[in-house]
Amino acid sequence: MDEVDSAIVRHLQMDGRLSNRALAEKLGIAPSTCLERTRLLHKRGIIQGYKAQVSLRALNRPVQAMVSTQIRPLRRDVVAAFEQSVTQLPEVVSVYTMAGSDDFLVHVTAQDIDHLHAFLLDQFTNRREIAGFRTAIIYQHLTNPVLDPLPPTAEQQRA
Amino acid sequence: MDEVDSAIVRHLQMDGRLSNRALAEKLGIAPSTCLERTRLLHKRGIIQGYKAQVSLRALNRPVQAMVSTQIRPLRRDVVAAFEQSVTQLPEVVSVYTMAGSDDFLVHVTAQDIDHLHAFLLDQFTNRREIAGFRTAIIYQHLTNPVLDPLPPTAEQQRA
DNA sequence: ATCCCGTGCCGAACTAAATTCGGCCTCTCG
DNA sequence: CGAGAGGCCGAATTTAGTTCGGCACGGGAT
Numbered sequence: 001m002d003e004v005d006s007a008i009v010r011h012l013q014m015d016g017r018l019s020n021r022a023l024a025e026k027l028g029i030a031p032s033t034c035l036e037r038t039r040l041l042h043k044r045g046i047i048q049g050y051k052a053q054v055s056l057r058a059l060n061r062p063v064q065a066m067v068s069t070q071i072r073p074l075r076r077d078v079v080a081a082f083e084q085s086v087t088q089l090p091e092v093v094s095v096y097t098m099a100g101s102d103d104f105l106v107h108v109t110a111q112d113i114d115h116l117h118a119f120l121l122d123q124f125t126n127r128r129e130i131a132g133f134r135t136a137i138i139y140q141h142l143t144n145p146v147l148d149p150l151p152p153t154a155e156q157q158r159a
Numbered sequence: 160m161d162e163v164d165s166a167i168v169r170h171l172q173m174d175g176r177l178s179n180r181a182l183a184e185k186l187g188i189a190p191s192t193c194l195e196r197t198r199l200l201h202k203r204g205i206i207q208g209y210k211a212q213v214s215l216r217a218l219n220r221p222v223q224a225m226v227s228t229q230i231r232p233l234r235r236d237v238v239a240a241f242e243q244s245v246t247q248l249p250e251v252v253s254v255y256t257m258a259g260s261d262d263f264l265v266h267v268t269a270q271d272i273d274h275l276h277a278f279l280l281d282q283f284t285n286r287r288e289i290a291g292f293r294t295a296i297i298y299q300h301l302t303n304p305v306l307d308p309l310p311p312t313a314e315q316q317r318a
Numbered sequence: 319a320t321c322c323c324g325t326g327c328c329g330a331a332c333t334a335a336a337t338t339c340g341g342c343c344t345c346t347c348g
Numbered sequence: 349c350g351a352g353a354g355g356c357c358g359a360a361t362t363t364a365g366t367t368c369g370g371c372a373c374g375g376g377a378t
Contacts, residue, residue: 015208046218094300144252
């Protein structure tokens with residue numbers, strides 16, 4: 001993970017479809033070298049994949065909310081089942097498993113407030129393991145375009 | 160936005176580097192047609208771009224936390240300035256602007272707990288406009304791989 | 319019913335990119 | 349000082365992206 005690798009990661013975070021040639025040119029290296037580097041970044045699991053960014057508005061899901069959720073009993077199998085099933089609901093964008101008074105933060109999207117309410121009544125109120133939840137509307141969700149690597153720890157250096 | 164468009168969106172959410180030819184073959188349409196469709200999805204703003212998914216662990220940032228933040232005064236300019244500056248900090252993954260008792264949820268990453276603590280002391284404790292914040296550690300963050308479009312509203316139908 | 323036009327799709331031709339691979343350079347270790 | 353490994357390069361090949369002319373279908377007007 002030298003400076004070239006980290007530049008590759010930075011560029012591909014901004015534009016995941018940047019062509020290998022264009023990327024090579026930006027970095028001042030040969031396309032074949034760039035390809036090799038990028039392949040290694042995949043193999044090492046540093047680059048996990050590529051995703052299209054889709055407009056929630058265009059998908060007709062302009063309403064977003066964060067649902068703070070507690071489940072009981074807080075057992076391994078119950079936690080795993082909750083994460084697994086909730087993540088796959090179409091209204092759910094992502095699930096944060098938390099330490100603290102809330103066990104999960106569930107980021108959900110809906111067509112409008114009525115659908116959000118219906119979704120919560122159907123999927124949350126009904127579930128036995130859900131001991132309680134609070135819903136907060138999200139006005140806006142901003143994302144940092146680039147996450148830079150940090151210098152490796154002493155432990156990672158040795159590996 | 161017919162069934163073909165929505166299939167394109169679904170596939171590109173799962174694999175943003177899927178080649179046009181491979182995508183066309185999956186859908187049973189000609190590459191030229193598929194290219195045309197995909198271009199229109201960009202032009203309409205439905206597909207906003209592509210991003211490489213990077214492993215936070217490989218980037219040496221295994222610790223994640225959600226920081227619930229209140230700012231005062233809750234004025235437009237103060238809110239905008241906060242969002243803008245915080246989103247660009249390297250430790251920040253994303254910022255949710257919220258309704259309710261917390262004004263923001265800030266998703267942050269760090270090398271370890273010590274760095275997280277230092278980051279909060281440097282960037283949050285110091286700021287005048289931050290009236291208070293609570294930090295909760297994130298054990299895990301799962302993401303739904305595919306967000307499907309919802310059928311259009313009556314209002315959108317007319318457009 | 320028929321003609322006309324617009325829309326969308328197809329596939330061949332062309333342009334450009336991805337990929338492979340042999341060779342070279344450099345650095346390190348014996 | 350020589351041998352080997354690693355990494356990089358660039359030409360050649362394979363594969364993909366892109367353009368464009370033409371065809372088919374469907375709707376509306378005559």
